[in-house]
Amino acid sequence: MxxxxxxxxxxxxxxxxxxxxxxxxxxxxxxxxxxxxxxxxxxxxxxxxxxxxxxxxxxxxxxxxxxxxxxxxxxxxxxxxxxxxxxxxxxxxxxxxxxxxxxxxxxxxxxxxxxxxxxxxxxxxxxxxxxxxxxxxxxxxxxxxxxxxFAPVLLRLADLDTAHDAQLVRQKIAALLTGFIIDMEGTGGSLAESVADSFAETSLEPGEMRVLKSGQDVRFSEPAKVGAEVIDFLKITAREIAAGLGLPYEVLTGDLSDVNYSSIRAGLVExxxxxxxxxxxxxxxxxxxxxxxxxxxxxxxxxxxxxxxxxxxxxxxxxxxxxxRRFDWVDPKKDVEAEIAAINAGLMSRRQAVAGRGIDIEDLDREIAADRDRAKDLKLAFGGEPTASDKEVDDV
Known part of the structure; x- marks a missing residue:
């Protein structure tokens, strides 16, 4: 703002x-x-x-x-x-x-x-x-x-934070469980042996090969991935928060995956x-x-x-x-063309157009005049204007 x-x-x-x-x-x-x-x-x-x-x-x-x-x-x-x-x-x-x-x-x-x-x-x-x-x-x-x-959305922010924490804990737990060693024959041994085995090294290293005891098998954990329902819940909650704050969802989150040029422009206008x-x-x-x-x-x-x-x-x-300060658009060329058309049609003054960009028209005009004088002295031309030397040749 x-x-x-x-x-x-x-x-x-x-x-x-x-x-x-x-x-x-x-x-x-x-x-x-x-x-x-x-x-x-x-x-x-x-x-x-x-x-x-x-x-x-x-x-x-x-x-x-x-x-x-x-x-x-x-x-x-x-x-x-x-x-x-x-x-x-x-x-x-x-x-x-x-x-x-x-x-x-x-x-x-x-x-x-x-x-x-x-x-x-x-x-x-x-x-x-x-x-x-x-x-x-x-x-x-x-x-x-x-x-x-933020008063209208504090509860929703707390819900979103709780949901993120719960999902993070879920992923951490799933990542910690690499696999399970199963006794297929049910011969677990004595209590002392079970306690000793529980402290045995069970981590994995790259390229490692390990020999299991007779009757044992390994089943690897398959952690549940973040489902579409979780993503949908987070998006819906974020949209509720954006509505409570009076912001477009895309401005709040920076998520532009579901918008196109027309929809984002229409949302930003309001x-x-x-x-x-x-x-x-x-x-x-x-x-x-x-x-x-x-x-x-x-x-x-x-x-x-x-x-x-x-x-x-x-x-x-x-x-x-x-x-x-004026907001910048994705396609400024169209906005400039629209302003030029409005000025030519008498629907807007040049002063209004310049002020809309957050610029003092007096400062702008002085800068333009100074630039033109300098370009003339140095025989420079911009925007297709003929140089001073070209004009001299044409006069001859």
Whole structure:
């Protein structure tokens, strides 16, 4: 859902100012992490991963050396056990403080991350809601905390794990039993001899020939192979898990043995629509956009950029489009041809097509112009275009 990153594109009406805002963002992203370990896209990927596994992610704003800083908060730090009625109609529910209308006022959390051993402190702090981002995908109205995306399939995952373990043990036991020595005449001998024989060497070596006692025979074990019913059970269980996670079976397992071009494409189209909705309605809305607006506001208030008219109308500076990485298709030629046809028919703009690839059209056009100027200076031609020397010959 994040891929190589999600990038803002300022929509300021002044192209020069929009480019200045975009460049300022590009310079800031490598140092966005308050802990210094990740850039902005790395933090975004970690936050989305936490949303999937834990059901939610938290991020707090900080300020250091005139720069905005971001710090991810472990969901376990939120004091989920704290429920309290406050004066004035406010309440604390699962560590989240709400006013009487249900608006979030603050988050109550432990100062240190749980699991630090002797360094862990049970001291609690209150962070204003304006300084915390809470990333989760709500599934019911009024939901306060996130639910792990794996919650609907935990039992099925346990069943699948148990089935794998049982099948593995079955195969191990079968492999350990090479064969059986049978006393065809029923003359097993005394108890002492039987005990002694039980400790005798019965392993096999490559090319070995062994002489059996009179009346003995050998029957080799024929381990049962993994039957089709086992494979079918595992596939059905994996499909149930994929459905519970909202993923195509092929994406979850990487098993493409039962698909063709049309079926995999049809299955991926619907899934990619769901991913696009999550990107737009959850990740960008709850995480990316608030960070962009806080970053631009901080940069303007600290004098990093001149912003005439910001106090009167900040929206031109704070608004932006967000470019997400496009999914690659198996046959990109057909998609390019479809886009060209849509542009020529007036059904799509070139800007839309370029933005759909996660590319800023301004950057793309500058690169194309620079490449053409360089090719012209070096008398190069690509794509069947005539070289400068060819044009000179034609003119003569």
């Amino acid at each position: 994040v891929g190589g990153g999600i990038k803002p594109q300022s929509t300021h009406p002044d192209p020069a100012k929009a480019e200045e805002l975009n460049l300022l963002w590009e310079h800031w992203t490598p140092q966005a992490d308050a802990d210094g370990g990740l850039d902005f896209n790395g933090l975004l990927g970690l936050a989305v991963r936490g949303m999937v596994i834990d059901g939610e992610s938290f991020c707090s704003f900080g300020f250091e050396n005139g720069q905005l800083k971001l710090r991810l908060i472990d969901p376990d730090q939120i004091d989920s056990s704290r429920d309290q009625q406050l004066t004035g109609g406010a309440n604390i529910i699962q560590g989240i403080e709400l006013d009487r209308s249900g608006r979030r006022l603050a988050y109550h959390l432990f100062r240190d991350r749980i699991g630090l051993g002797f360094a862990w402190s049970q001291e609690r702090v209150r962070l204003p809601a304006s300084e915390v981002l809470h990333l989760f995908n709500p599934i019911v109205a009024g939901q306060l905390r996130g639910l792990s995306w 899934w990619r629509r769901q991913v696009d909705a999550l990107q737009r309605n959850v990740i960008i809305h709850k995480f990316c956009r608030p960070i962009w607006r806080r970053f631009i506001t901080t940069a303007i208030l600290t004098g990093q950029i001149d912003a005439p008219g910001f106090e009167r109308n900040p929206e031109p500076y704070l608004s932006a489009n967000w470019l997400t």
